[in-house]
Amino acid sequence: MRPAHGPGGAARAGDLPVLAVLYGRGAATPLGLTDTARGRCAVVFLGDLGDPLVAADLAPVSRTTRVVDTRGLTEAQLCALVVGLAPDGVVTFSDSLLRATAVAAKACGLPFHEPDTADVLVDKFRQRRALASAGVQSTACRLIRSAGDLAPALAATGLPAVIKPRAGCSSTDTCRVDSAEELAARYAEFTDGVTRPRAYVLEEYLxxxxxxxxxxxxxxxxxxxxxxxxxxxxxxxxxxxxxxxxxxxxxxxxxxxxxxxxxxxxxxxxxxxxxxxxxxxxxxxxxxxxxxxxxxxxxxxxxxxxxxxxxxxxxxxxxxxxxxxxxxxxxxxxxxxxxxxxxxxRRVAFQYLVSPPSDACVPGGDELLDDLYDIPGVDLVDVGITPGWRADWRAGTEWILGTVYGSAPGFAELRITLKAVQDRMASFWSEVEV
Incomplete structure (x- = not known):
């Protein structure tokens, strides 16, 4: 068994395997990972500390867990860095790092998605083609690299359709379009002022x-x-x-x-x-x-x-x-x-995401959130209201204010609890001109 590595890269005695986590914003937090890893493995986080959000996420664990700065590294350099750690496992919970993690894991001979599989998982256009080729499901989907691709794409998908980034998550820059004019306007909005616009896909609306x-x-x-x-x-x-x-x-x-x-x-x-x-x-x-x-x-x-x-x-x-x-x-x-x-x-556990019903809404005060604790089944209200906050549908699920956590003994009780939360939250939002 290889020795695990502690903060600063110094080897330490022990028999815990080393897990290299390529960290970016995603479905697992550094604190959650270090808690899960306790007794299982020694974690080494690799993250771009030039990204203030990533740096802020990793700061709380940096005193007890090794954190390696990857800012400015190419994929090949990042792969070499991971190989040099001689880890026993490589993983990520971020879509943007899926391919780099796959390449690094393959170079280390460790289990993870194959690089080509990782490419298909993060590429919505290739994924649709792969599903169709295998006879799983045919969903009209066309690639959009420029405004000239809009009309032929729409001819293939019909209306309504959905435009979304070719690679993206959390419903960012994703919306339904119901006319050619709306599609052109949305694409112009997404690409306006962008030096190198990313690719989008247009697909049939399910x-x-x-x-x-x-x-x-x-x-x-x-x-x-x-x-x-x-x-x-x-x-x-x-x-x-x-x-x-x-x-x-x-x-x-x-x-x-x-x-x-x-x-x-x-x-x-x-x-x-x-x-x-x-x-x-x-x-x-x-x-x-x-x-x-x-x-x-x-x-x-x-x-x-x-x-x-x-x-x-x-x-x-x-x-x-x-x-x-x-x-x-x-x-x-x-x-x-x-x-x-x-x-x-077993209970039914839930998360209710405090998300605005439209961009014309602003949040109310904290006292309205405190009232949620009166609802049976609500265990925790984790919501922060930033002064001047305004909704932005283009940010998708990333733009929620927080989460209400709870559980119920059955589905009938869950419905009652969530209906009560929804009714209270209806008065939390007020409309303003946008």
Whole structure:
């Protein structure tokens, strides 16, 4: 067993394996990772400390955990740096670092997504093509590199359609368009003043079928899985609340309220999608929408979904982050899947995301948030109101003010709790001219 490394790079005695975490903003925090790693491994964080957000995230752990600055490094230099650490595992929870982590893991001979698989997981255009080529699902999708691509793309997708970055997350710069004029205006807005505009995709809009789960719940779910050496195990299926404009998430809960046959359908579709994309290692978060034609893949992500580890742990005790760490280190002990309430005392855990219903809204005062604690099932209100804050739909889910955490013994009680939260929050927002 290689010696682990402590702060500053000095080797220390001990038999804990070393886990190299390529850190960027994503689905796991440094504090959460160090807590999960305790007794499992010694973590080394590699992050771009020139990014003030990354630097702020890593500052609280830098005194006890080794942090390596990667600012200005090319992918090849970053890979060489990771190899030089001689880690026992390599992992990331950030989409933007998925490919670099895959390259580094391959160079180290460690389990993670293959580089080509990582490319497909973060490239929405290639992902759609791969799913279609494998016969999993054909979804009209066209690449947009310039304004000249708009008309032919729209001819292929029809209306309504969705424009989004070719590589991106959290619904940033993502919206529905209902006319050629609206598409042109949105593309101009996204690329105005940008020296090197990033590529976008235009894809057909997947029309939802609320009757699949009922009007109160969102018309989509996500499937969480762990894969080791091609063996995929379902960890859980996550329910969602309806989206806010244009595609901002407003809440999630585990387990989802689905009949057994629908659970079977979404899991089967997810497995087919993972095989089509070449997923053989790691944790995945696959979003699936219910449509009049049945479940359809929205997208497959090659990391834990935001908030998923928390609600799984509070609902059933399953620690998805720990399973992700273990899988990166070569271990594989998947839990029993969390697919429903099994009478063993499991609760439905939720996160309600404090997200504005529109950009014409501003938040109210803290006293309105304090009132949420009067609602049975609400355990924690973690919301910060910054003076001068204004909504920005282009930032997607990244622009939420905070999260309300809680749980309920069953779905009927969950519905009552969330309806009460929604009713209170309706008076939290007030409209202003934008």
């Amino acid at each position: 029309v939802g079928d609320p009757s699949a789960v009922g009007d109160f719940w969102g018309d989509y779910v996500s499937v969480e899985s762990v894969t080791r050496d091609g063996d995929t195990r379902t960890v859980g299926v996550t329910g969602k609340l309806p989206l806010a404009f244009p595609f901002r998430e407003t809440g999630l809960f585990v387990p989802a309220e689905l009949p057994a046959d629908l659970v079977e359908q979404v899991v089967r579709l997810e497995r087919r999608a993972l095989r089509a994309l070449g997923v053989r290692e790691g944790v995945t978060h696959t979003e699936i929408k219910f449509t009049p034609g049945g479940p359809r893949v929205i997208e497959v992500n090659g990391r834990i979904g935001g908030g998923i580890s928390d609600i799984l742990k509070r609902s059933s005790g399953v620690d998805l982050l720990a399973h992700a760490v273990d899988a990166a280190l070569g271990a594989f002990d998947p839990p029993e899947p969390v697919l429903g309430l099994d009478g063993s005392g």
